[in-house]
Amino acid sequence: MIVITQPSVTDERIAEIVAQIEQAGVTAHVSRGTDRTVIGIIGQAAPTLAEHLRQLKGVENVIKISKSYKLASRDFHPEDTVIDIKGVRIGGDNLVIMGGPCAVESAAQIDEIARLVKAAGGQVLRGGAFKPRTGPYSFQGVGVEGLQMMREAGEKHGLLTITEVMTPEYVDICAEHADILQVGTRNMQNFDLLRKLGTIQTPVLLKRGFSSTYDEFLNAAEYILAGGNPNVMLCERGIRTFETYTRNTLDLSAIPVLQGLSHLPVISDPSHGTGRRELVEPMAKASVAAGANGLIIEMHTDPDNSMTGDGVQSLFPDQFAGLLKDLERLAPIVGKKFDTKKEQPEAFAVWQR
Template identity: 50%
Template sequence: MIVVMKPDATEDQISHVRDHISQLGLQPQVIVGRHQTVIAAIGEERPGLVETLEPSPGVVKVLPIMAPYKRASSELKAERTVVRARSLEIGGKRIGVIAGPCSVESEGQIVSIARTLKALGATGLRGGAYKPRTSPYSFQGHKVDGLKMLATARDETGLAIVTEVMAPEHVAVVAEYADVLQIGARNMQNYQLLTAVGESGKPAFLKRGMASTMEEFLLAAEYILDRGNDQVILCERGVRTFEEHTRFTLPLASVPYLQAKTHLPVVVDPSHGTGKAPLVPPMARAAIAAGADGLMVEVHEDPEHAMSDGAQTITPSAFERMMAECRRVAEAVDRSL
């Protein structure tokens, strides 16, 4: 539930309510807004809590949080969350663009593409050091060496690094090099990993599972938020359907839906969402028109010879055209790129 404080509530009154919530066996979370403060009481709701908390000095009213995802819900926090990591900002007026190859193949490759992408307007660099692959015989990534290559590219360009972490035991080492920890679609309900990323304190980039509902997606985000990490980015990357004309089906209606239900920023991945390079730019434009706070796009200087996901990867020249087109769409919806 949410305890709404008066606009002129004092620090002592806020502390009193926070302590009272703790004494009731609930977790208090103080959220300071522009005009007033609210205190979330997270835990099992039971009869009599409203009557117990509402008479406290400085309290306007006590409201239940109806959504099962308490911390992620816009009922708890009306103001949009903005996630920042070095050059990357997701959730503000400017649309963040995370771009790069599916896999880190070599230091020369990742540094070269990072320089190009920075010049073309990207604000974050993606690249897999640990690669989850359907076949055990496919390239699995350079792992720690790949992380070091990403760090070199960051040193050269200043771009924030967004890279995937696949297991709880990898969180510490990936967090040492990365600026944002990505949790892939296959790991969206790996609750130990979600908890470990939440405890890392690093911004989290959570991709929707390929067969997950919106509620399951937001409850996965709740695991990260529940560990005290409020820097969570949601990513719609497409879901499995019976269609075969694309690798996945990219449901852009999820963007305004998520923005209505949660305060967390929403990014769209048109590369995985379509699986086909020619479809990436038009779906990127559509994502911005739908209100996306950011894009994640796979870009490679030679997609034909990429070590993974070449079919959905665009070239730097296609990325440059895409950025020019997306800027015009962004301006039309009162955003910038």
């Protein structure tokens, strides 16, 4: 951490700032420049010290040199995290494909979609049971029953399942039915939810807030890791920019950036990241080419009549299958393994009834 003083600051003021630093149990190292004085801080400071120092008179700026997250940082965990869920490995050189509808609508719907996801080579079935809606008059989801329908479809067809959890109270029931819990973009800084997810071991797919920086994103992951749950995946799903033609701007640079800063797997969501069906396929390929550890894609058998209105960004089943065929050829070029015909892992067979 570095403290930069204002140009006019007196020697006494500097001495007072130094005193405050040393009171915090760390060492101050003063460099007098032409205009400003710079005070370096050496040692492990309390997390609030930066904020405290920034408030002091005579301080122009406080710059953190070390990152504010530790457990999420590659500095302290150089190897890739690989999360093994019933034999499906997420992270490292594996490419994982999650597919399914925005919302579970009925047992027949989710069963048929699960069959198609599996046939195409996907490993995880996605589907929402509770829907956050930006207007109070929209479809809100089918609830716990939907969780059960999805679990049955996943077990029948040999797919893991992922579903969104929106409040701490629903974490346990969702974790009972799904293999992966998804935190939506609007909940990335719902700290109560993050803390609750830190107390369990179920893998979490944490979506980037649509206006969150990489630093804020990794700090949100740190909340879950710090609670004791090491099984976190990061998901880039588009950010808000001035461009409104696409629903969001899918920030693919996030993939190599996050993989550089962190050891956690990075998943891309080209469906929500673009909001337009015709862009899903090129952006899915681009995500894999950029190094993504996986994709989460909306697919629907009848997108024109999806209940959530997200059909506009859902692939048709044949588009989904065609895309996975292309990804099978693309993956090895970027050092990833993906096989649409792969036998399901043994653990899977045991688990599947």
